[in-house]
Amino acid sequence: MTVTADTAGVPDLATLQRRAAQRAAERAGGQDRLRGHIVCDGLVRIFKTEGIEVVALQGLDLVIDRGELVAIVGASGSGKSTLLNILSGLDTPTAGIARVAEYDLLSLSNRKRLSYRREVVGFVWQQTGRNLLPYLTAVENVELPMRLAGRGGGSRARRERARELLDLVGVGYCADRRPGQMSGGEQQRCAVAVAVANDPEVLFADEPTGELDEATGAEVFAALRTINAELGVTIVVVTHDHAVAGQVRRTVGIRDGRTATEVRRTARLDADGNTELVSEEYAVLDRTGRMQLPVAFVDALSLRDRVRLNLEPDHVEVRPGADGRQERGSAK
Numbered sequence: 144m145t146v147t148a149d150t151a152g153v154p155d156l157a158t159l160q161r162r163a164a165q166r167a168a169e170r171a172g173g174q175d176r177l178r179g180h181i182v183c184d185g186l187v188r189i190f191k192t193e194g195i196e197v198v199a200l201q202g203l204d205l206v207i208d209r210g211e212l213v214a215i216v217g218a219s220g221s222g223k224s225t226l227l228n229i230l231s232g233l234d235t236p237t238a239g240i241a242r243v244a245e246y247d248l249l250s251l252s253n254r255k256r257l258s259y260r261r262e263v264v265g266f267v268w269q270q271t272g273r274n275l276l277p278y279l280t281a282v283e284n285v286e287l288p289m290r291l292a293g294r295g296g297g298s299r300a301r302r303e304r305a306r307e308l309l310d311l312v313g314v315g316y317c318a319d320r321r322p323g324q325m326s327g328g329e330q331q332r333c334a335v336a337v338a339v340a341n342d343p344e345v346l347f348a349d350e351p352t353g354e355l356d357e358a359t360g361a362e363v364f365a366a367l368r369t370i371n372a373e374l375g376v377t378i379v380v381v382t383h384d385h386a387v388a389g390q391v392r393r394t395v396g397i398r399d400g401r402t403a404t405e406v407r408r409t410a411r412l413d414a415d416g417n418t419e420l421v422s423e424e425y426a427v428l429d430r431t432g433r434m435q436l437p438v439a440f441v442d443a444l445s446l447r448d449r450v451r452l453n454l455e456p457d458h459v460e461v462r463p464g465a466d467g468r469q470e471r472g473s474a475k
């Protein structure tokens with residue numbers, strides 16, 4: 144799939160990503176500390192209810208670098224919320240590794256968990272009511288977390304920063320409006336400003352555009368890209384909407400509690416010298432060599448139970464096993 148770059152005048156994804164990496168490197172004190180801002184390795188979460196075990200995450204592997212903006216996409220029940228709850232410090236995994244900004248999420252004390260949630264991460268939820276207080280104006284909503292955290296500089300400095308953040312996400316004109324006087328998209332962009340008010344290292348957004356139409360959703364993503372680029376905040380967006388791949392450079396697909404696919408968009412010059420963004424889809428191979436075939440491939444060849452593998456010089460072939468052939472034969 145080939146997608147052309149953003150319209151002239153607006154920095155394209157490649158430029159924004161470069162700027163984000165630069166800012167993130169500055170924050171981290173050098174390139175060498177860039178790898179693995181978020182690391183999940185063999186992450187397992189088992190829920191037990193009335194004697195039944197549900198394995199929501201079955202050894203999920205994921206590495207997100209400092210300064211990345213990543214979308215995590217999956218169907219309902221794939222484990223997205225479970226993963227986000229763990230990464231945001233609301234839930235504890237059953238086994239494996241989950242580390243964010245050097246915080247080991249398996250062994251957090253209550254005190255560390257509180258400081259992790261207050262100082263290290265920020266959140267944007269799908270329901271705008273969960274992000275903003277209805278009786279405060281936009282600028283007061285952005286100031287609130289700074290006041291609660293006792294951020295220095297006095298009320299004037301806080302107000303100035305709040306206004307700057309609202310400008311950055313493109314809703315400076317809403318500063319003195321209450322949420323009820325703003326559209327859904329404006330509220331979510333304001334929520335992004337609230338979430339980064341205390342300068343978190345990582346921002347988690349759970350279906351931030353779930354209740355918005357496509358155009359308004361794109362504005363919210365533009366705000367997230369700007370925050371990512373200008374502040375160097377690592378951003379993880381969780382959604383069931385595959386169309387989101389067009390809004391970010393890296394999309395990780397999860398299926399049955401594991402990372403299954405990745406779509407990466409890279410910029411390259413076409414024959415006329417114009418920059419175009421090319422999307423490439425990859426299957427994810429875990430450390431032990433396991434991967435999931437895309438559902439469409441499995442369906443197309445009626446693959447079942449066993450498949451034959453052939454190693455070729457530069458690729459691996461996957462063919463239906465004997466059962467698959469019989470099935471396909473008898474279906475004719």
Ligand SMILES: Nc1ncnc2c1ncn2[C@@H]1O[C@H](COP(=O)(O)OP(=O)(O)OP(=O)(O)O)[C@@H](O)[C@H]1O
Binds near residue numbers: 190198221
């Ligand atoms: N507290 C819980 N107790 C028991 N099972 C749970 C619990 N939370 C999640 N699950 C199960 O774990 C699996 C993954 O659920 P999860 O909510 O993470 O998926 P999801 O991808 O976020 O889905 P959705 O988009 O519908 O929210 C599902 O089978 C779900 O039923």
